[in-house]
Amino acid sequence: MNTDKLMIALNEFIHVGGALVIVIAIVSILTGFMREYIPQDKLQKKLTKHEKWESLFGALFGMLTPFCSASVVPVTMGMATMGVSLGTVLSFLISAPLCNFIVLALVYATFGFKITATYLALTFLAAVFGGWFITKTPWRNEIKRDGELDKGAAPSSCSPAPSCSAAPSVSACAPAPKMTQINANPGSGCGSVEPSTIVGTEPSKTQNALRFALALFKKIIPYVLLGALISGVSAAYLPTELVEKYVGGDNILSIIFAAFIGVPLYLRIEMAIPLLKVLIVKGMGLGSAMALIIGGTGASLPEIALVSSVLKPKAVIAFVSIILTTAILGGVLFQYVF
Numbered sequence: 001m002n003t004d005k006l007m008i009a010l011n012e013f014i015h016v017g018g019a020l021v022i023v024i025a026i027v028s029i030l031t032g033f034m035r036e037y038i039p040q041d042k043l044q045k046k047l048t049k050h051e052k053w054e055s056l057f058g059a060l061f062g063m064l065t066p067f068c069s070a071s072v073v074p075v076t077m078g079m080a081t082m083g084v085s086l087g088t089v090l091s092f093l094i095s096a097p098l099c100n101f102i103v104l105a106l107v108y109a110t111f112g113f114k115i116t117a118t119y120l121a122l123t124f125l126a127a128v129f130g131g132w133f134i135t136k137t138p139w140r141n142e143i144k145r146d147g148e149l150d151k152g153a154a155p156s157s158c159s160p161a162p163s164c165s166a167a168p169s170v171s172a173c174a175p176a177p178k179m180t181q182i183n184a185n186p187g188s189g190c191g192s193v194e195p196s197t198i199v200g201t202e203p204s205k206t207q208n209a210l211r212f213a214l215a216l217f218k219k220i221i222p223y224v225l226l227g228a229l230i231s232g233v234s235a236a237y238l239p240t241e242l243v244e245k246y247v248g249g250d251n252i253l254s255i256i257f258a259a260f261i262g263v264p265l266y267l268r269i270e271m272a273i274p275l276l277k278v279l280i281v282k283g284m285g286l287g288s289a290m291a292l293i294i295g296g297t298g299a300s301l302p303e304i305a306l307v308s309s310v311l312k313p314k315a316v317i318a319f320v321s322i323i324l325t326t327a328i329l330g331g332v333l334f335q336y337v338f
Contacts, residue, residue: 005236005237006236008232008236009232009233009236009237010232011232012228012232012236012278013228013229013232016110016228016232016274016277017224017225017228017229017274019109020106020109020110020224020228020270020274021221021224021225023105023106023108023109024102024105024106024217024220024221024224024270025217026105027101027102027105028102028213028214028216028217028220029209029210029213030101031064031101031102031212031213031216032208032209032210032211032212032213032216033206033209033213034064035064035209035212036205036206036208036209036212037205037209054084054085054087054088054091054131054135055087055088055090055091055127055128055129055130055131055132055135056091056128057088057091058084058087058088058089058090058091058092058095058127058131059091059092059094059095059099059124059127059128059131060095061088061092061095062091062092062093062094062095062096062099062100062127063095063096063099063100063101063124064100064101065092065096065100072092072093072096072097072306075092076089076092076093076307076310077309077310079092080143080144080145080310081145083145085135085140086131086134086135086139086140086141086142086143086311086315087131087132087134087135087140088131089131089143089310089311090130090131090134090311090315090318090319090322091127091128091130091131091132092127092131093307093311093319094123094126094127094130094131094298094319094322094323094326095123095124095127097269097297097298097303098123098126098127098294098297098298099119099120099123099124099127102220102270103269103297104116104119104120106224106269106270106273107119107273110273110274110276110277111277114338115286115334115338118333118334118337118338119290119330122326122329122330122333123294123326123330126322126323126325126326130318130319130322133322134315134318137318139314139315139318142311142312142313142314142315142318143310143311143312143315144309144310144311144312220270223270223271224270224271224274226271228274230271230274230275234275234278234279234282248283248284248285248288251285252332254285254287254288255285255287255288255291255328255331255332255335256291256328256331257288258287258288258289258291258292258295258327258331259291259292259294259295259324259327259328259331260295260324261292261295261296262291262292262293262294262295262296262297262299262300262327263295263296263299263300263301263304263320263324269293269297272292272293272296272297273293276289276292276293285331285335286334286335286338287330287331287332287333287334287335287336288331288335289334290327290330290331290334291327291328291330291331292327294323294326294327294330294331295323295324295327298323298326298327299319299320299323299324304316304319304320307319
Protein backbone atom coordinates (compact mmCIF):
# COMPACT_ATOMS: atom_id res chain seq x y z
CA MET A 1 0.00 0.00 0.00
CA ASN A 2 2.82 2.38 0.88
CA THR A 3 4.49 1.50 -2.41
CA ASP A 4 1.31 2.40 -4.26
CA LYS A 5 1.18 5.80 -2.59
CA LEU A 6 4.82 6.46 -3.38
CA MET A 7 4.17 5.65 -7.04
CA ILE A 8 1.18 8.03 -7.04
CA ALA A 9 3.35 10.78 -5.56
CA LEU A 10 6.18 10.11 -8.02
CA ASN A 11 3.90 10.02 -11.06
CA GLU A 12 2.22 13.26 -10.00
CA PHE A 13 5.60 14.95 -9.50
CA ILE A 14 6.89 13.86 -12.93
CA HIS A 15 3.67 14.76 -14.72
CA VAL A 16 3.21 18.19 -13.13
CA GLY A 17 6.88 19.11 -12.82
CA GLY A 18 7.80 18.05 -16.35
CA ALA A 19 5.00 20.03 -17.98
CA LEU A 20 5.72 23.16 -15.95
CA VAL A 21 9.48 23.03 -16.59
CA ILE A 22 8.82 23.13 -20.35
CA VAL A 23 6.31 25.97 -20.00
CA ILE A 24 8.62 28.04 -17.78
CA ALA A 25 11.56 27.54 -20.17
CA ILE A 26 9.54 28.80 -23.14
CA VAL A 27 8.06 31.75 -21.28
CA SER A 28 11.44 32.73 -19.80
CA ILE A 29 12.95 32.96 -23.29
CA LEU A 30 10.01 34.99 -24.59
CA THR A 31 10.22 37.28 -21.57
CA GLY A 32 13.95 37.78 -22.05
CA PHE A 33 13.55 38.88 -25.67
CA MET A 34 10.54 41.03 -24.85
CA ARG A 35 12.38 42.89 -22.08
CA GLU A 36 15.49 43.30 -24.22
CA TYR A 37 13.68 44.76 -27.22
CA ILE A 38 11.02 46.68 -25.26
CA PRO A 39 13.03 48.57 -22.59
CA GLN A 40 10.99 49.11 -19.45
CA ASP A 41 12.57 52.47 -18.67
CA LYS A 42 11.07 53.90 -21.87
CA LEU A 43 7.70 52.36 -21.10
CA GLN A 44 7.86 53.81 -17.61
CA LYS A 45 8.50 57.35 -18.94
CA LYS A 46 5.61 57.05 -21.38
CA LEU A 47 3.23 56.33 -18.52
CA THR A 48 3.47 59.99 -17.49
CA LYS A 49 2.29 61.16 -20.93
CA HIS A 50 -1.02 59.31 -21.27
CA GLU A 51 -3.23 60.39 -18.37
CA LYS A 52 -6.40 59.37 -20.20
CA TRP A 53 -5.27 55.74 -20.43
CA GLU A 54 -3.06 55.69 -17.33
CA SER A 55 -4.75 52.75 -15.61
CA LEU A 56 -4.72 50.65 -18.78
CA PHE A 57 -1.03 51.33 -19.39
CA GLY A 58 -0.22 50.64 -15.73
CA ALA A 59 -1.93 47.25 -15.94
CA LEU A 60 -0.18 46.39 -19.21
CA PHE A 61 3.16 47.42 -17.73
CA GLY A 62 2.53 45.09 -14.78
CA MET A 63 2.13 42.15 -17.15
CA LEU A 64 5.77 42.64 -18.20
CA THR A 65 7.12 42.25 -14.66
CA PRO A 66 7.38 38.55 -13.70
CA PHE A 67 9.15 39.04 -10.37
CA CYS A 68 8.43 38.82 -6.66
CA SER A 69 6.82 41.69 -4.75
CA ALA A 70 10.18 42.92 -3.44
CA SER A 71 11.36 43.43 -7.00
CA VAL A 72 8.24 45.38 -7.96
CA VAL A 73 8.75 48.02 -5.25
CA PRO A 74 11.89 49.69 -6.70
CA VAL A 75 10.05 50.00 -10.04
CA THR A 76 7.09 51.54 -8.22
CA MET A 77 9.40 53.97 -6.44
CA GLY A 78 10.80 55.05 -9.77
CA MET A 79 7.28 55.65 -11.07
CA ALA A 80 6.39 57.69 -7.96
CA THR A 81 9.55 59.79 -8.30
CA MET A 82 8.74 60.53 -11.95
CA GLY A 83 5.28 61.81 -11.00
CA VAL A 84 3.26 58.87 -12.34
CA SER A 85 -0.29 59.04 -10.95
CA LEU A 86 -1.55 56.80 -8.14
CA GLY A 87 -4.03 55.27 -10.58
CA THR A 88 -1.22 54.03 -12.81
CA VAL A 89 0.85 52.81 -9.85
CA LEU A 90 -2.09 50.96 -8.31
CA SER A 91 -2.97 49.29 -11.61
CA PHE A 92 0.67 48.21 -11.94
CA LEU A 93 0.81 46.84 -8.37
CA ILE A 94 -2.33 44.77 -8.91
CA SER A 95 -1.40 43.50 -12.36
CA ALA A 96 2.27 42.66 -11.73
CA PRO A 97 1.82 39.76 -9.27
CA LEU A 98 -1.52 38.52 -10.59
CA CYS A 99 -1.41 38.48 -14.38
CA ASN A 100 2.17 38.63 -15.57
CA PHE A 101 3.19 36.20 -18.30
CA ILE A 102 4.73 33.65 -15.94
CA VAL A 103 1.53 33.41 -13.90
CA LEU A 104 -0.62 33.06 -17.01
CA ALA A 105 1.63 30.32 -18.37
CA LEU A 106 1.37 28.38 -15.11
CA VAL A 107 -2.41 28.74 -14.94
CA TYR A 108 -2.68 27.61 -18.58
CA ALA A 109 -0.43 24.59 -18.04
CA THR A 110 -2.47 23.53 -15.02
CA PHE A 111 -6.07 24.48 -15.80
CA GLY A 112 -6.30 24.99 -19.57
CA PHE A 113 -7.25 27.82 -21.90
CA LYS A 114 -10.80 28.61 -20.76
CA ILE A 115 -9.92 29.12 -17.11
CA THR A 116 -6.75 31.03 -18.04
CA ALA A 117 -8.67 33.42 -20.31
CA THR A 118 -11.24 34.03 -17.58
CA TYR A 119 -8.54 34.51 -14.97
CA LEU A 120 -6.72 37.01 -17.19
CA ALA A 121 -9.89 38.98 -17.92
CA LEU A 122 -10.80 39.07 -14.23
CA THR A 123 -7.43 40.16 -12.85
CA PHE A 124 -6.59 42.56 -15.68
CA LEU A 125 -9.97 44.30 -15.46
CA ALA A 126 -9.57 44.51 -11.68
CA ALA A 127 -6.19 46.21 -12.17
CA VAL A 128 -7.57 48.68 -14.71
CA PHE A 129 -10.75 49.43 -12.77
CA GLY A 130 -8.89 49.68 -9.44
CA GLY A 131 -6.49 52.26 -10.84
CA TRP A 132 -9.27 54.21 -12.50
CA PHE A 133 -11.45 54.14 -9.39
CA ILE A 134 -8.76 55.51 -7.06
CA THR A 135 -8.30 58.55 -9.32
CA LYS A 136 -11.97 59.43 -8.85
CA THR A 137 -11.76 59.44 -5.05
CA PRO A 138 -10.27 61.88 -2.51
CA TRP A 139 -7.47 59.33 -2.04
CA ARG A 140 -5.95 59.97 -5.48
CA ASN A 141 -2.89 61.69 -3.95
CA GLU A 142 -2.17 59.00 -1.34
CA ILE A 143 1.26 58.15 -2.76
CA LYS A 144 4.69 58.98 -1.39
CA ARG A 145 6.85 61.23 -3.52
CA ASP A 146 10.61 61.90 -3.39
CA GLY A 147 11.43 62.79 0.23
CA GLU A 148 8.46 60.82 1.55
CA LEU A 149 9.75 57.54 0.16
CA ASP A 150 11.32 55.22 2.73
CA LYS A 151 15.01 54.87 2.03
CA GLY A 152 15.10 51.30 3.28
CA ALA A 153 11.89 50.19 1.59
CA ALA A 154 13.40 47.56 -0.68
CA PRO A 155 15.01 44.79 1.38
CA SER A 156 18.74 44.44 0.93
CA SER A 157 18.25 40.78 0.07
CA CYS A 158 16.54 41.77 -3.13
CA SER A 159 18.13 45.06 -4.11
CA PRO A 160 21.54 45.77 -2.61
CA ALA A 161 22.88 49.29 -2.85
CA PRO A 162 24.06 51.16 -4.73
CA SER A 163 22.77 49.60 -7.94
CA CYS A 164 19.08 49.07 -8.75
CA SER A 165 19.06 45.32 -8.89
CA ALA A 166 15.43 44.32 -8.78
CA ALA A 167 14.27 45.33 -12.22
CA PRO A 168 16.56 45.35 -15.26
CA SER A 169 16.42 48.46 -17.43
CA VAL A 170 14.46 50.39 -14.80
CA SER A 171 16.33 52.80 -12.60
CA ALA A 172 14.56 53.54 -9.35
CA CYS A 173 17.58 55.13 -7.67
CA ALA A 174 20.73 57.01 -8.57
CA PRO A 175 22.14 56.58 -12.09
CA ALA A 176 24.51 53.66 -12.40
CA PRO A 177 26.95 52.46 -15.07
CA LYS A 178 25.41 50.91 -18.15
CA MET A 179 24.04 47.49 -17.31
CA THR A 180 24.19 44.88 -20.02
CA GLN A 181 24.51 41.40 -18.57
CA ILE A 182 21.70 39.84 -16.59
CA ASN A 183 22.52 37.41 -13.81
CA ALA A 184 20.56 35.86 -10.98
CA ASN A 185 21.65 36.90 -7.52
CA PRO A 186 22.11 33.60 -5.68
CA GLY A 187 21.45 35.18 -2.32
CA SER A 188 18.43 37.27 -3.23
CA GLY A 189 15.88 34.89 -1.77
CA CYS A 190 13.12 35.99 -4.15
CA GLY A 191 12.29 36.07 -7.81
CA SER A 192 14.37 39.09 -8.71
CA VAL A 193 16.90 39.11 -11.51
CA GLU A 194 20.06 41.14 -11.15
CA PRO A 195 22.05 43.06 -13.74
CA SER A 196 25.81 43.16 -13.66
CA THR A 197 28.09 45.72 -15.18
CA ILE A 198 29.77 45.28 -18.53
CA VAL A 199 32.81 43.06 -18.78
CA GLY A 200 34.84 43.12 -21.96
CA THR A 201 32.93 43.31 -25.23
CA GLU A 202 29.32 44.40 -24.95
CA PRO A 203 27.01 41.41 -25.58
CA SER A 204 24.37 41.50 -28.29
CA LYS A 205 20.68 41.88 -27.50
CA THR A 206 20.17 38.20 -28.21
CA GLN A 207 22.88 37.25 -25.72
CA ASN A 208 21.39 39.58 -23.11
CA ALA A 209 17.92 38.15 -23.70
CA LEU A 210 19.15 34.58 -23.31
CA ARG A 211 21.14 35.43 -20.19
CA PHE A 212 18.06 37.05 -18.70
CA ALA A 213 15.94 34.04 -19.67
CA LEU A 214 18.39 31.63 -18.05
CA ALA A 215 18.56 33.71 -14.85
CA LEU A 216 14.79 33.96 -14.69
CA PHE A 217 14.39 30.23 -15.32
CA LYS A 218 16.88 29.40 -12.54
CA LYS A 219 15.04 31.67 -10.13
CA ILE A 220 11.59 30.26 -10.79
CA ILE A 221 12.24 26.57 -11.38
CA PRO A 222 13.09 25.59 -7.76
CA TYR A 223 9.67 26.83 -6.66
CA VAL A 224 8.00 25.00 -9.54
CA LEU A 225 9.70 21.73 -8.63
CA LEU A 226 8.92 22.22 -4.95
CA GLY A 227 5.29 22.88 -5.83
CA ALA A 228 5.22 19.73 -7.95
CA LEU A 229 6.75 17.76 -5.07
CA ILE A 230 4.18 19.09 -2.60
CA SER A 231 1.38 18.32 -5.05
CA GLY A 232 2.71 14.77 -5.45
CA VAL A 233 2.84 14.18 -1.70
CA SER A 234 -0.61 15.75 -1.28
CA ALA A 235 -2.09 13.61 -4.04
CA ALA A 236 -0.93 10.49 -2.26
CA TYR A 237 -1.30 11.31 1.42
CA LEU A 238 -3.64 14.30 2.01
CA PRO A 239 -7.04 13.12 3.35
CA THR A 240 -9.88 14.05 1.02
CA GLU A 241 -12.25 14.53 3.94
CA LEU A 242 -10.09 17.31 5.39
CA VAL A 243 -10.16 19.32 2.16
CA GLU A 244 -13.89 18.86 1.68
CA LYS A 245 -14.61 19.95 5.25
CA TYR A 246 -12.94 23.38 5.10
CA VAL A 247 -12.82 24.52 1.46
CA GLY A 248 -15.02 22.05 -0.37
CA GLY A 249 -18.28 22.34 -2.25
CA ASP A 250 -19.87 25.51 -3.57
CA ASN A 251 -20.23 27.28 -0.22
CA ILE A 252 -19.63 31.04 -0.59
CA LEU A 253 -18.24 31.13 2.94
CA SER A 254 -15.51 28.74 1.79
CA ILE A 255 -14.60 31.17 -0.99
CA ILE A 256 -14.44 34.13 1.41
CA PHE A 257 -12.42 32.03 3.87
CA ALA A 258 -9.95 31.03 1.14
CA ALA A 259 -9.53 34.67 -0.01
CA PHE A 260 -8.70 35.87 3.49
CA ILE A 261 -6.42 33.02 4.59
CA GLY A 262 -4.19 33.79 1.63
CA VAL A 263 -3.24 37.14 3.22
CA PRO A 264 -1.16 35.80 6.15
CA LEU A 265 0.45 33.32 3.76
CA TYR A 266 3.22 34.26 1.32
CA LEU A 267 2.10 32.21 -1.64
CA ARG A 268 4.63 31.68 -4.37
CA ILE A 269 2.26 31.11 -7.24
CA GLU A 270 4.74 28.70 -8.82
CA MET A 271 4.24 26.45 -5.77
CA ALA A 272 0.56 27.15 -5.17
CA ILE A 273 -0.90 26.31 -8.58
CA PRO A 274 0.29 22.67 -8.82
CA LEU A 275 -0.84 22.10 -5.23
CA LEU A 276 -4.27 23.64 -5.80
CA LYS A 277 -4.90 21.30 -8.73
CA VAL A 278 -4.48 18.36 -6.37
CA LEU A 279 -6.68 19.99 -3.73
CA ILE A 280 -9.42 20.47 -6.34
CA VAL A 281 -9.25 16.77 -7.18
CA LYS A 282 -9.61 16.03 -3.46
CA GLY A 283 -12.71 18.19 -3.11
CA MET A 284 -11.63 21.83 -2.91
CA GLY A 285 -13.97 24.06 -4.88
CA LEU A 286 -12.49 25.73 -7.95
CA GLY A 287 -13.82 29.04 -6.64
CA SER A 288 -12.01 28.61 -3.33
CA ALA A 289 -8.81 27.66 -5.17
CA MET A 290 -8.88 30.76 -7.36
CA ALA A 291 -9.80 32.98 -4.42
CA LEU A 292 -6.79 31.63 -2.53
CA ILE A 293 -4.48 32.24 -5.50
CA ILE A 294 -5.67 35.82 -6.05
CA GLY A 295 -5.81 36.79 -2.37
CA GLY A 296 -2.55 35.14 -1.36
CA THR A 297 -0.52 36.21 -4.38
CA GLY A 298 -1.88 39.75 -4.66
CA ALA A 299 -2.10 40.85 -1.04
CA SER A 300 0.06 38.71 1.23
CA LEU A 301 1.47 40.33 4.37
CA PRO A 302 4.98 40.73 2.87
CA GLU A 303 3.40 42.32 -0.20
CA ILE A 304 1.39 44.75 1.95
CA ALA A 305 4.47 45.68 3.99
CA LEU A 306 6.49 46.44 0.85
CA VAL A 307 3.68 48.36 -0.83
CA SER A 308 3.39 50.50 2.32
CA SER A 309 6.83 51.92 1.54
CA VAL A 310 5.41 53.59 -1.57
CA LEU A 311 1.71 54.11 -0.82
CA LYS A 312 0.19 56.04 2.06
CA PRO A 313 -2.14 54.18 4.47
CA LYS A 314 -5.41 54.98 2.71
CA ALA A 315 -4.03 53.82 -0.64
CA VAL A 316 -2.76 50.62 1.00
CA ILE A 317 -6.28 49.99 2.33
CA ALA A 318 -7.67 50.57 -1.16
CA PHE A 319 -5.08 48.20 -2.65
CA VAL A 320 -5.88 45.37 -0.21
CA SER A 321 -9.64 45.94 -0.57
CA ILE A 322 -9.45 45.69 -4.37
CA ILE A 323 -7.41 42.46 -4.19
CA LEU A 324 -9.74 40.79 -1.70
CA THR A 325 -12.86 41.93 -3.58
CA THR A 326 -11.38 40.54 -6.79
CA ALA A 327 -10.52 37.26 -5.04
CA ILE A 328 -14.05 36.81 -3.69
CA LEU A 329 -15.83 37.86 -6.89
CA GLY A 330 -13.46 35.72 -8.91
CA GLY A 331 -14.06 32.77 -6.61
CA VAL A 332 -17.82 33.09 -7.04
CA LEU A 333 -17.40 33.43 -10.82
CA PHE A 334 -15.20 30.35 -11.15
CA GLN A 335 -17.33 28.31 -8.77
CA TYR A 336 -20.64 28.87 -10.51
CA VAL A 337 -19.52 29.23 -14.13
CA PHE A 338 -17.02 26.37 -14.29
